[in-house]
Structure formats: structure tokens, C-alpha cells
Amino acid sequence: MDLEALLRSLNSNDNQGNKSRFYLTDISLKCEDSDTNSTHQPLNITGLSIFGLEDDPDTGSCFQLVQAGDRQWKVEGSIELASGMNGLEIIAQSEEGSDVGSLKLDSIKMHAVANSSEHGHSQRMETADEGLHLTLLWDVCEVPSETITTLEELLVFLSNYGNQLRDRFNHTGDLADVAEAIAAHQGAVGLAPPGHADLPVHFSNLGTSFLARFEHTGELSDIAGAIAAHQKAVELTPSGHAALPFRFNNLGSSLSTHFRHTRELSDINDAIAALQKAVELTPSGHTNLPLFLTNLGNSFQFRFQHTRNLSDISDAIVAHQEAVELTPSGHDKHTGDLDDVANAITAHQKAVELTPAGHAKVSWYLNNLGTSLSAHYGRTGELSDIADAISAQQKAIELTPLDHADLPFRFNNLGNSFSARFKHTGELSDIADAIAALQKAIELTPSGHVNLPLCLNSFGNSLLARFKHTKELSDICGAIEALQKAIELTPSGHANLPLCLNSFGNSLLARFEHTGEAADIADAIVANQKAVELTPLGHANLPVLFTSLGNSFLCHFKQTHELSDISEAIAAHQKAVELTPLGHANLPSCFNNLGNSSSARFEQTGELSDIADAIAAHQKAVELTPLGHAGLSSYYNNLGSSFSSCFKHTREQSDIIHAIAAFQKAVELTPSGHANLPLLFTNLGDSFLSCYKHTQNLSDIANAISAFQKAVELTPQGHAKVSWCLHHLGSSFLTRFEHTGELSDISDAIVAHQKAVKLTPSDHANLPFHLNNLGKSLSARFKHTEKLSDISDAIAASQKAIELTPLGHANLPSLFTNLGNSFLSCFEHTGKLSDIAGAIAAHQKAVELTPSGHAKVPFCWNDLGNSFSARFKHTGELSDIDEAIAAHQTTVKLTPSDHVDLPSHFNNLGSSFSARFKHTAELSDISGAIAAHQKAVELSPPGHADLPFLFTNLGNSFSGRFQHTGDLSDIADAIAAHQKAVELTPAGHPKAPWCFNNLGGSFSLRFEHTRDLYDIANAIAAHQKAVELTPSGHAYLPSRCNNLGISFSTRFEHTGNVSDIADAIAVHQKAVDLTPPGHANLPLFSTNLGNSFLRSFDHTKKLSNIADAIAAHQKAVELAPSGHAKVPLFLTNLGNSLLARFEHTGDPHDIVHAIATYQKAVKLTPPGHVDLPSRFINLGTSFKQPALLVLHQSD
Structure with a gap:
């Protein structure tokens, strides 16, 4: 109501119609003790409740009392009495709201006083305490309405x-x-x-x-x-x-x-x-001095929260300490001595007799003292600060009456302190105490009270904190329910509404991260956007709200991989940085979040400018954070993550060294027992793991495993992160297994991944991820042991991971990739076309589901090309190798020129060209293979772990061209490349046998051309080394025995040394014996064994040798799957053995069988195949044999 309206009301007809208006004036209350010798007891009467002023006698009005002297209070101003009232009931109340005295004034007496010339009337109040005498002093003034004129x-x-x-x-x-x-x-x-x-x-x-x-x-x-x-x-x-x-x-x-x-x-x-x-x-001893000191302390505290200047929080503590000391120790609100609230402050409470009795603010002062200590803890992370804060707040609550109006507020502050300590220690008892205190605050807060939304907001945030630790869905659902209620109870336009919306959005975000429910993240973004919209430009909370909005978009991006989401996240985090003043305590945090978003976009696009921005932002966060700040460890951790991501793209060793240094600093700065230590050890382990993959230095992988083991040890049993730590530990054991071939490592990897799966709830969003990792480890062990149960379990785990992953989830392509790899491994063992079809289908799905422009697209094409190439080797279908080459060409085209994996992609392209050359004998294919392999070698930095592998494949392609052209320079280049591969492979590396095996193959090829015994001796030496270095039970041992047998057999053909062919037969037999039934290579090993028996027969003419040869070749034909590309070769070898026995015995059954076998070999050889002419020749020769035999017999 404006002034004119007010004056109109005062001069209205209703008012003018009354001749007079009556006012209760000069109202005061005095306390007198019955025993004049008694010591004053603390008493603080703060208000009068007066009933009867309104038309409804049951409706009371409250009037504040102010201190008027020692044990005396007064009402400022006067109280208008309603016309026609029957009387008043007046109740004196203490600060706690309890009634301490009452009396009744009837209307007759009040009118009599108004008409009396005497003033200053008094009346004794009725009190429950007989020793307490309260007297109400009052007067009644009659004011004619027309007298309000001055x-x-x-x-x-x-x-x-x-x-x-x-x-x-x-x-x-x-x-x-x-x-x-x-x-x-x-x-x-x-x-x-x-x-x-x-x-x-x-x-x-x-x-x-x-x-x-x-x-x-x-x-x-x-x-x-x-x-x-x-x-x-x-x-x-x-x-x-x-x-x-x-x-x-x-x-x-x-x-x-x-x-x-x-x-x-x-x-x-x-x-x-x-x-x-x-x-x-304010004079010393004045009753208001504690109040002023408390307000001063609060202001120092507020400035500290903004600037993080420790002198401010120190001044705040001093001010609150003085406020406590100036408050009488005997006061009903005094909360006891603070001797145990040491370390941060030393407070010696003492009675101050000169302080007026009845002071109302002591518990408030003490509560503020606890709040200051809590703020100091937020800056330093010193557990003694938060312990002292909790102790002070608990004492305040213990001595606060149950019906006190401030009790809910004090429970709320205590809950917030427990919650703050929980964030440091991860102790579930702290968050349980926080939740209990905040529940009490809600219970004690009357319905409709203005503070109820605040209490609900704190309660919801504490449930959210516990959920992040335990992943109990009931906690996050309870948090969301509480925060929704807080929003509903907060009036539209209220200053706290954006903060409630922000907390609500954060809780929805947390539930989304657990369940993957798309509706939650969508609602979280809406809530965070609403919080930003409702906050005026320039408001201090705006940066915090933009930060939360950015975090929600970042999380949404991680699910959808939509670039629009990560762009929104970066924009929001940039806005938070822009709006935060230089020197503000939150500025490092804003830079940190901006760095996280830029890093996430880099992971999607591979744009080096994004990771450069991320590193710059994280470095800024570290630089702006004072030493000793609780958040510094986290900022170092994120800086390390950005350097690590950059290293994975550029393979610059300086990046991974910076990453390790940052992670080590993060660990060093984190106090023992801190809840974040497991995460920091995990990231440190990751950086050592990345370094190992670059250097192949076993000390790096040992450091990685040690860090991951520490992370697992430090994570409390039952904590939601245990499975995550086990995942990293399992992955590091898997990596070391790939280097050493130690079965104990892969067994430890599988155990860790199995535990991670077991500990992950069936509805958890991370379960597919852990199943996928278990599948990868089982697949790796299968490649070593070829135990079919491992690959079956691997495929089952990968399929389960895919089933549990929602359509459209960003991880689906990688899950299909791993499923495809497992099918491929199974196919390489069984030769079943259904397995390779499953591999191709899975890899095609991965390609389809990966967004265009995503950094993983080239890898999906690469895996698809490998699968087509594998099927081609089985079926000889040119369409498959064409698809493989096209896929690998796409891979190379889509891979950035500076990408660390480009050499690997060129290598696979070269292998595909080489495979097609073996089928078509087109020189353009083998030239393409050599060019691709040379590019792979050129692009790899000196010392790179993959160089031996790349040199080996380059050597193989030179060998392939040599077999076609006979150009000795090609086989010389092949041998040089294979020797380089051997030289670059560290002693004890699991790839060393492979390199020796290929070197032996090149020497063997050159021997076949030059017949220089030096070459075949080197071939045998290399193959023997490959066999010696291959662990017993290794899946490749049969293959390496097979190659050694070929070299012995080749030398025997040249020298006729019977010991060579005996050695050849022995190692070929070993290859067959070591190969599990059903293995795809068993037919090949059987046919090579047959060839060695045939050569022995040619030398010795022992019928047992030719019988063994025929048996081995027949076994090869029988074991080879229908349609396999090698079947014509196996048939040809069987025909050769039958023909040889026919020539020795003249048994017509052998020649008939040989002709039929050669005919089938010709029929199954694709048109244009390089071996088709030689197989026609074999068939023609077999037709001539009966006629030659007849002529020979007639002679």
C-alpha cells in the first residue's frame, strides 16, 4: 500500500465513525526474584503473544520485546485495541518459544484506565516457577481519530x-x-x-x-x-x-x-x-558486542570463501571466538567449553558477569564458529578443522531445547559438516550421520516454513553423495524425490530456486550415469538450463550453474557422441570461466571443467587443437590453485589425463612423461585415507601402461600393475568403484601377458575381470563394459592355449555385453568390434565358416553404428578388413579379398596423417594386397603390398615397439615378389628386413619366435633359388630358434615345428642326408600331435608330414614311408572343410603320393585313385589361380602313367 492509500485508510469513514481509538501503550515486563539474596539466573524473554486483539479471540498476535535494562524488557510502540473486544490474554514467551508467564486484562478495566487521570498500571503474571515474579506494566491511551493530525x-x-x-x-x-x-x-x-x-x-x-x-x-x-x-x-x-x-x-x-x-x-x-x-x-561489556562480532566473523568468512585468503578465515575464527567468550557461561544457550575444539583455534569459554543476563545469541555464535571451521577445512583439507566444526555443532545441538526454533537449522549445518568430511574420507559412517542429521532437520521444520526447501536440498545432496559411493538406487531415488519436493516448495521467483534446480539436475545426472536411462539426462539438462535462465546476469552463482549445465551436456555426449552436446558443454564451461572474476577461489575449478570438456571432444574428433586447449586449461587450473589447497590434487590428476590423451594420439614421449609426473604429484598431495586415492592410483597406473606400450619396458608395466593393485587395496569393500579398479588391474595383467606369454598373468587378468563382473549389479550401466573386458581376456588366453571353452566363454561374454547395452549407446560399436575379434579367433582355430561370418557381421555392425567423423571409424574399417582377409584365406573367394583391400584403403584414407596408428593401418593394407597376390600373381598387388609396408616402416618412430612386426611383414612381401620374379634383390631385401626385425625385438619378447620363424622362411626361399647350403643352414637355425623360444603349450608351437620340418625336408632334397628327412618327419609329426582336433591348421600340418614321408620314400623306397605319406595326405583331405581354398593343394599332394606308389608297385587302384584325385583338384581350383596350370600338368601326367607302365612291361 502506498502512502496516499495509507492516509486514505486512516481517514476512512470506518475510522471517522469511531469517536475514539484506544491504544495499549508503555508496555514493559519486569522480572523480580522472591529471594533478594539470590543470584540472577539467566532469563531471556523475547516476545508477548496477545489474544483478543482480533475479532476471533483464539487468534493471537506476536510482539517482540527488546532489552530495556537488567531483567526488564519493553514493546516498542503501541498496540491498537479493537472496538467491542471482551478482553486480552497476554502470554510472555522465552526465545525457545516456551511460555513463562500469563495474565488476563478485561475490557472494563482497560476502559477505566483510559478514562483515569492516573498512568502507569501494573499487574503480576501467573508463572509456573514460584520463585519467578513477572510484572506487566502498561497503560491505555484514548486517541480521538481526529487527533492524528500532527x-x-x-x-x-x-x-x-x-x-x-x-x-x-x-x-x-x-x-x-x-x-x-x-x-x-x-x-x-x-x-x-x-x-x-x-x-x-x-x-x-x-x-x-x-x-x-x-x-x-x-x-x-x-x-x-x-x-x-x-x-x-x-x-x-x-x-x-x-x-x-x-x-x-x-x-x-x-x-x-x-x-x-x-x-x-x-x-x-x-x-x-x-x-x-x-x-x-561498542563499549566493552555491551550486550550487543557478541552479535556485532559474530556478524563481522561471518563477513570475513564470506570473503574467505571468495578469495581463499587464509587471513580472512583466521579473522573470522577470532571474531567468533570473541563472541563466544563474551557470552555468559551460565546462559541457557551456552553449549559448553570448547577445550576439545583445538588445533585450528583455542577457545577458553568463561563467564562474563558484566554481560547482561538473558543474552539470546550464544548458540548462534557457536554455530557460526563451527561454520567458519568448516569453511577453513574446505580450503585446507585439514581433517582437524572439520572434526572441530562437527564437535562444536554437536555440542550446540546437545544443549539446545527440542522446541527451539533454530534447532532444525543447527541440525542442517551439522549434516553439511558430516557430508563435507565424507567427501574427504569416504567413511560411510560420516554420510550416514549427515543423512540422519538432515532428516532430523526436516522433521523439526514446520510444514510451510521458509527453510524447509533448504533442508530438503541439503538432505537430497547428502543422499546423492552416498549414492556415488554405494550405487544404491534407493539413495539416488530418495535424493531426486527430496530435491523435487524442495523445488515444489520454493516459490516461483525465489532466489534459492535456481540452486534447488541445479541440485535436482545433478542428482538426475548421477542416476543416468548408473542406469543409462536417457530420460534422466534429458531432464537433468532441462533442470540445469532452467537454473541458468532463472538466475540474473551478474549473479554470483551463475558460474556454478553454467558448470553444472556443462557437466550434464558432457555426460550426454558420452552416451550419444553427438558433437552438438560436447560443443554445448564447452560453451557452458567457457561461460563459467568468463563469468568468474580473476582471483576468485572457484576459477581454477572452472578451468578444470573446461579442460575436461575439451579433452572429451578430442577423444571424439582427434583434433589436436582440442587437446591443446584441454592441457592449457588444466595447467591454468593448477597454476591458479595455492599449494595446500584440497582441490590441487584433483587438478593435477586431470592435467595428467590430458597429457595422457595427447600421448595416445601423438606418441610424443614427453607427453606421457608429463602425464606420469602429474599423476604422481596428485598422489603425493592426497592425504592417506582420502577417498580419491584409488582413482589417482588408477590413473597413475594407466599412464605407466601407456608408457609401456610405447617403450615395451617391463618396468613400466610392473609399475602400472603395482599402481592398480594399490587402487584395489585402498578401495573399501562394497564400494561401487571396486569393479572399476579391478578392470584396470585385469587389463594391465592382460597387457603384460601379451609381452611375456606368462599364463599366470592372463589367469590373473581373467580373475580380476570376473570379479569386476560379479561385483557389478545386474542393472548397472557398466556391466556390459566389464563383460566386454572379460571376453577380451578369455580370447587372449585362447590364442595361447587354444582351449575352446575360453573362446566360447569370450563370445558369450561379448554377446551378453551387447544384449545389455541400449540401442544408440556410444559403446555399442566397440562391443561389436570385440565380439567380431572373438569370432575371428575362433574361426582361425575351427575353420568354421559360421564363425568368420559372425566376425564379419559384427565388424560391419560396428562400422554402421560408429558416427561419421568419429575417431574410431578407421579402426572399425580396419577390423572389418581383417575379417574379410581371413575368410579369403579359407575360401579363396576373390570378392572377400577385394572387400578386405577396400576396407583397409578406407582405413588409411580416414586416418589423420599424424595419427600414431597409421603405420599399423598401412601394414594391414599391405598384408591384404600380399594375400591377393598369392591368388592372382598380379605384380601390381605385390608392389602395392611392398609400398604399403614400406610406408608403415617409414612412419614409425625409431624405437617403436611395433617396428619388428612391421619389418617382418615388409620382409614377407619382398619374399612374395621374389617367389614370382626370382629377383635376388627382393629376397635379399626380405632377409635384411627379417634380420632387422630380429635385431629390434627385445630378448624374451613373445614376438621373438615369430620374427625368427619369418627369417627362416626367407633364407629357405633363397636356398631354393641359389642352392647355397649357407642359406638353408641359416633357415634351419632360425626355425630351430623359433621353436626353442616358443613356450610349451603355446598355440603357435605346432606351426613353428611345421616350418622347421619344411626346412629340414628342403635340405634333405639337396644333400640326401637321411638325418635331415628323419628330423623333418619328427618335427612334422610333433606339429600334428600338438595340434588339437578340429584345428583349422591340422590339414596343412598333415599334408606337410605326408610330403616328408614321400621324400623319404623317394630316397629309401620303403613302402611304409609311402603308406604313411598317403595316410597323412588322406587325413588332410578329410579334415579340410568343404570349400576351403587349400583343398586342391591337399588333393594334389595325395595324388602325388598315390602316383609314386603306383610307379613303385604298379597297383592299378593307386593310379585310378590318383587320376580321380587330380581331376577333383583341377575342378576345385578357381579359374585364373596361379597353380591351375601345374595341376592340369599333374592330371595329364597321371593319364600317361598306365600307358607308360604297359610299354615298360612289354619291353
Whole structure:
């Protein structure tokens, strides 16, 4: 109501119709002890509840009492009495809200007093305590309505009226009341002439009403009005006036409130200056001094939270300490000595007899002291600080009466402190205590109370914190329910609504990360966007809200891999950085989040500018964070992650060295027992693992395993992260197994991954990930042992992972890739076309599901090409090798020129060209193979772990061309490449046998051309070395025995040394014996065994040798799957053995069988195949044999 409306109301017909208006005035309350020798007991009476003022006698009105002297209180202003009332019931109440005395005034007596010439009446109150004597002093004044005509009377009326409306607003929250109160105080300010003695009082009242409305609405115009009014009150108050300290206090409180909204340092600096002035002007021992000290301490604390300047929090603690010391120890709100709240502060509570009895603020001071200690802990991470904060807050609660109005607020603060400690220690007992305290706060807060949304918000956040530790869905669902309730109860336009929406969005985000439910992340983004929209530009919380919005978009991106999501995330985090003032304590955190988003986009696009931005942002976060800050460890961790990501792309060793250094720093800075230590050890292990993959230095992989084991040990049993730590440990054991071939490593890997699967709830979003890793480890062991149960379990795990993953999930392509790899491994063992079809289908699915432009697209094409190439080797279908070459060409085309995996992709392209050349004998194919392999070698940096592998394949392609052209320079290049591969392979490396095997193959080929015994001797030596270095039971041992047998057999053909063919037969037999039934290579090994028996027969003419040869070749034909590309070769070898026996025995059955066999070999050889002419020749020769035999017999 504006002033004119107010005056109209005062002069309305209703008012004018009454001849007089009656007011209860000069109301005060005095306490007297019955025993005059007794010591004053602490007593603080804060209000009167008066019933009967309204038409409804059961409706009471509350009036605040202010200290008027020792054990005496008064009501400021007067109270209008309703016409026609029957009487009043007046109840005196303590600060806790308990009734301490009551009396009744009847209307007859009050009218009699009004008509009496005597003034100053008193009446004894009834009290429950017989030793407590309370006397109410009062008077009644009759004011004819026409007498409110002087300015002084009107000013008094407006002032009292405004105060009463503001008091009612503080109780009801009705904005109409505070609006009318402001109008009344503005009227008083406007009507009072310059220099009027009460003008500072009217400005002070106006400022207090503006402040009350601001705390409800968050409207900046209200807090600006409050500051302006309180400044005017200070300016107009004479120096030395008793009220000046109180007015400085009000000005400081308003400026402090403004700062909490805008984060303008000038506001909090001015607030501290005003509050320091209030303290300076207040005499020692004054009853208001503890209040002023507490407000000063709060302001220092607020500035500390912004600047992180330790001197501010120290000043805050000193101020709160003084406030406690100045409060009487015998007061009903005193919470006991703080001797055990040591380390951060030393507080010696003492009774201060000079402090007026009945002071109401001691528990509040102590609560603020606990809050300051909690803030100090947030800066330093010192557990002693938060322990002292909790201790102080617990003591306050213990001595606070159950019906006290501030008890819910104190439980809320205690819960927040427990929650803060939990974030450091990860101790479930802390978060359980936090939740219990916050539940108590909610229970004690009346329905409709303005603080209830705040309590619900804190409760929801504590459930969210526990959920992140335990992953119990009931916690996150409870958090979401509480935060929804907080939003519902917060009025539209309320200043706290954005924070409630922000917490709600964070809890939805957490549930999404657990369940993968797309609706949660969509709702989280909406809530975070709403929080940003509702927050005025320039508000101090805006950077925090942009940060949460960015985090939600980042999480959504990790599911969808939509570039629009990560772009939104980066934009939000950049906005948070821009809006945070230089020097603000949150600025490092904003840079850190920006770095995380830039790093995530790099993982998707491979754009080096993104990872450069990420590293720069993380370095800025580290640089801006003071040593000793609790967040510094986390920032070093994220800096390490960015360097590690950059290394995986560039393979610059300096990057991984920087990453390891950053992770080690993160571990060093983290206190023993901190909940984040397992994560930090995990990341340190990852960086050592990456370094190992680059250097092949076994000490790096040992350090990685050690770090991962430490992470597992430090993670509490039952913690949701245990499975994650086990995943990393399993992966590191798998990597070492791939280097050493030690079965104990792969067994440890499988055990770790099995545990990770077992510990992951069936509905958890990470279960597919852990199943996928288990499948990879089982597949790796299968390649070593060829135990079919391993590959079957691997395929089953990968299929289960795919089944559990929602359509559209970003991980689906990688799951299909691993399933395809397992099918491929199975095919290489069984030769079943259904397995290779499964591999191709899975890899095609991976290609289809990977978004265009994604960094993984080339890898999907590469795997698909490998599968087509494998099927071609089985079927000889040119379409398959064409598809393989096309896939590998796409891979090379899509891989950035500086990408670390480009050499590997060129290598696979070369292998495909080489495979097609063996079928078509087209020189362009083998030339393409050599060019691709040479490119792979050129692009690999010196010392790279893959170089031996790449040199080996280059040597194989030169060998292939040599077999076609007979150009000795090609076989010389092949041998040189294979020798380089051997030289570059570290001693003990599992690939060393493979390199020796290929070197032996090249020497053997050159021997066949030159017949230089030096070459075949080197071939045999190399193959023997390959066999010696291959562990017993290794899947490739049969293959290497087979190659050694070929070399012995080849030398035998040249020298006729029977020991060579005997050695050949022995190792070929070993190859067959070591190969499990059903293995795809068994037919090949059997046919080579047959060839050695045939050569032995040619030398010895022992029929047992030719019988063994025929048996071995028949076995090869029988075991080869229908349609296999090698079947014509096996048939040809069988025909050769049958023909040889026919030539020796003349048995017509052998020649008939030989002809039929050769015919079938010709029929199954594809047109254009390089061996087709030789097979026609074999068939023709077999037809001639019967005629030659007849001619021979006739001679």
C-alpha cells in the first residue's frame, strides 16, 4: 500500500465513525526474584503473544520485546485495541518459544484506565516457577481519530504500523505485509523534515524491511534499497549516539547479503569496514558486542570463501571466538567449553558477569564458529578443522531445547559438516550421520516454513553423495524425490530456486550415469538450463550453474557422441570461466571443467587443437590453485589425463612423461585415507601402461600393475568403484601377458575381470563394459592355449555385453568390434565358416553404428578388413579379398596423417594386397603390398615397439615378389628386413619366435633359388630358434615345428642326408600331435608330414614311408572343410603320393585313385589361380602313367 492509500485508510469513514481509538501503550515486563539474596539466573524473554486483539479471540498476535535494562524488557510502540473486544490474554514467551508467564486484562478495566487521570498500571503474571515474579506494566491511551493530525503523531503511527507488518511478514511470509510495511516506512521517511531526530530511525526501519523482502525474493532492487536506507541512517546519526554501532551493524549486514548475491568484492570489503566500525564503537561489556562480532566473523568468512585468503578465515575464527567468550557461561544457550575444539583455534569459554543476563545469541555464535571451521577445512583439507566444526555443532545441538526454533537449522549445518568430511574420507559412517542429521532437520521444520526447501536440498545432496559411493538406487531415488519436493516448495521467483534446480539436475545426472536411462539426462539438462535462465546476469552463482549445465551436456555426449552436446558443454564451461572474476577461489575449478570438456571432444574428433586447449586449461587450473589447497590434487590428476590423451594420439614421449609426473604429484598431495586415492592410483597406473606400450619396458608395466593393485587395496569393500579398479588391474595383467606369454598373468587378468563382473549389479550401466573386458581376456588366453571353452566363454561374454547395452549407446560399436575379434579367433582355430561370418557381421555392425567423423571409424574399417582377409584365406573367394583391400584403403584414407596408428593401418593394407597376390600373381598387388609396408616402416618412430612386426611383414612381401620374379634383390631385401626385425625385438619378447620363424622362411626361399647350403643352414637355425623360444603349450608351437620340418625336408632334397628327412618327419609329426582336433591348421600340418614321408620314400623306397605319406595326405583331405581354398593343394599332394606308389608297385587302384584325385583338384581350383596350370600338368601326367607302365612291361 502506498502512502496516499495509507492516509486514505486512516481517514476512512470506518475510522471517522469511531469517536475514539484506544491504544495499549508503555508496555514493559519486569522480572523480580522472591529471594533478594539470590543470584540472577539467566532469563531471556523475547516476545508477548496477545489474544483478543482480533475479532476471533483464539487468534493471537506476536510482539517482540527488546532489552530495556537488567531483567526488564519493553514493546516498542503501541498496540491498537479493537472496538467491542471482551478482553486480552497476554502470554510472555522465552526465545525457545516456551511460555513463562500469563495474565488476563478485561475490557472494563482497560476502559477505566483510559478514562483515569492516573498512568502507569501494573499487574503480576501467573508463572509456573514460584520463585519467578513477572510484572506487566502498561497503560491505555484514548486517541480521538481526529487527533492524528500532527506530523509527529503520524510519523509514530507509520513507524509502528510498518514494524508490526514486517514482524507479521517474518512469521507468515505474506509479501503483501512487507510491501505495506515498506510503504509505511517510506511514508515516514518522506514526511519527516530534514534534521528530524527520528529520521535515522525511519531510514533504519525502511532498510530492515527492504532486507526482509530481499531475503524472500532475491530482488536486487530490494537489497539496493536496504543498503541505501541503512547508509542514510548511518550518515544522519550523530557521532557518539548510542544507536550508531547498531546502525553500522545493519549497514554491514546488508552489504554482506548483497555480496553473497553478486560476489562483488567491494560489497564485502565495505561490509567488513562497517561491521568493524560497529565493533569499535561498542563499549566493552555491551550486550550487543557478541552479535556485532559474530556478524563481522561471518563477513570475513564470506570473503574467505571468495578469495581463499587464509587471513580472512583466521579473522573470522577470532571474531567468533570473541563472541563466544563474551557470552555468559551460565546462559541457557551456552553449549559448553570448547577445550576439545583445538588445533585450528583455542577457545577458553568463561563467564562474563558484566554481560547482561538473558543474552539470546550464544548458540548462534557457536554455530557460526563451527561454520567458519568448516569453511577453513574446505580450503585446507585439514581433517582437524572439520572434526572441530562437527564437535562444536554437536555440542550446540546437545544443549539446545527440542522446541527451539533454530534447532532444525543447527541440525542442517551439522549434516553439511558430516557430508563435507565424507567427501574427504569416504567413511560411510560420516554420510550416514549427515543423512540422519538432515532428516532430523526436516522433521523439526514446520510444514510451510521458509527453510524447509533448504533442508530438503541439503538432505537430497547428502543422499546423492552416498549414492556415488554405494550405487544404491534407493539413495539416488530418495535424493531426486527430496530435491523435487524442495523445488515444489520454493516459490516461483525465489532466489534459492535456481540452486534447488541445479541440485535436482545433478542428482538426475548421477542416476543416468548408473542406469543409462536417457530420460534422466534429458531432464537433468532441462533442470540445469532452467537454473541458468532463472538466475540474473551478474549473479554470483551463475558460474556454478553454467558448470553444472556443462557437466550434464558432457555426460550426454558420452552416451550419444553427438558433437552438438560436447560443443554445448564447452560453451557452458567457457561461460563459467568468463563469468568468474580473476582471483576468485572457484576459477581454477572452472578451468578444470573446461579442460575436461575439451579433452572429451578430442577423444571424439582427434583434433589436436582440442587437446591443446584441454592441457592449457588444466595447467591454468593448477597454476591458479595455492599449494595446500584440497582441490590441487584433483587438478593435477586431470592435467595428467590430458597429457595422457595427447600421448595416445601423438606418441610424443614427453607427453606421457608429463602425464606420469602429474599423476604422481596428485598422489603425493592426497592425504592417506582420502577417498580419491584409488582413482589417482588408477590413473597413475594407466599412464605407466601407456608408457609401456610405447617403450615395451617391463618396468613400466610392473609399475602400472603395482599402481592398480594399490587402487584395489585402498578401495573399501562394497564400494561401487571396486569393479572399476579391478578392470584396470585385469587389463594391465592382460597387457603384460601379451609381452611375456606368462599364463599366470592372463589367469590373473581373467580373475580380476570376473570379479569386476560379479561385483557389478545386474542393472548397472557398466556391466556390459566389464563383460566386454572379460571376453577380451578369455580370447587372449585362447590364442595361447587354444582351449575352446575360453573362446566360447569370450563370445558369450561379448554377446551378453551387447544384449545389455541400449540401442544408440556410444559403446555399442566397440562391443561389436570385440565380439567380431572373438569370432575371428575362433574361426582361425575351427575353420568354421559360421564363425568368420559372425566376425564379419559384427565388424560391419560396428562400422554402421560408429558416427561419421568419429575417431574410431578407421579402426572399425580396419577390423572389418581383417575379417574379410581371413575368410579369403579359407575360401579363396576373390570378392572377400577385394572387400578386405577396400576396407583397409578406407582405413588409411580416414586416418589423420599424424595419427600414431597409421603405420599399423598401412601394414594391414599391405598384408591384404600380399594375400591377393598369392591368388592372382598380379605384380601390381605385390608392389602395392611392398609400398604399403614400406610406408608403415617409414612412419614409425625409431624405437617403436611395433617396428619388428612391421619389418617382418615388409620382409614377407619382398619374399612374395621374389617367389614370382626370382629377383635376388627382393629376397635379399626380405632377409635384411627379417634380420632387422630380429635385431629390434627385445630378448624374451613373445614376438621373438615369430620374427625368427619369418627369417627362416626367407633364407629357405633363397636356398631354393641359389642352392647355397649357407642359406638353408641359416633357415634351419632360425626355425630351430623359433621353436626353442616358443613356450610349451603355446598355440603357435605346432606351426613353428611345421616350418622347421619344411626346412629340414628342403635340405634333405639337396644333400640326401637321411638325418635331415628323419628330423623333418619328427618335427612334422610333433606339429600334428600338438595340434588339437578340429584345428583349422591340422590339414596343412598333415599334408606337410605326408610330403616328408614321400621324400623319404623317394630316397629309401620303403613302402611304409609311402603308406604313411598317403595316410597323412588322406587325413588332410578329410579334415579340410568343404570349400576351403587349400583343398586342391591337399588333393594334389595325395595324388602325388598315390602316383609314386603306383610307379613303385604298379597297383592299378593307386593310379585310378590318383587320376580321380587330380581331376577333383583341377575342378576345385578357381579359374585364373596361379597353380591351375601345374595341376592340369599333374592330371595329364597321371593319364600317361598306365600307358607308360604297359610299354615298360612289354619291353
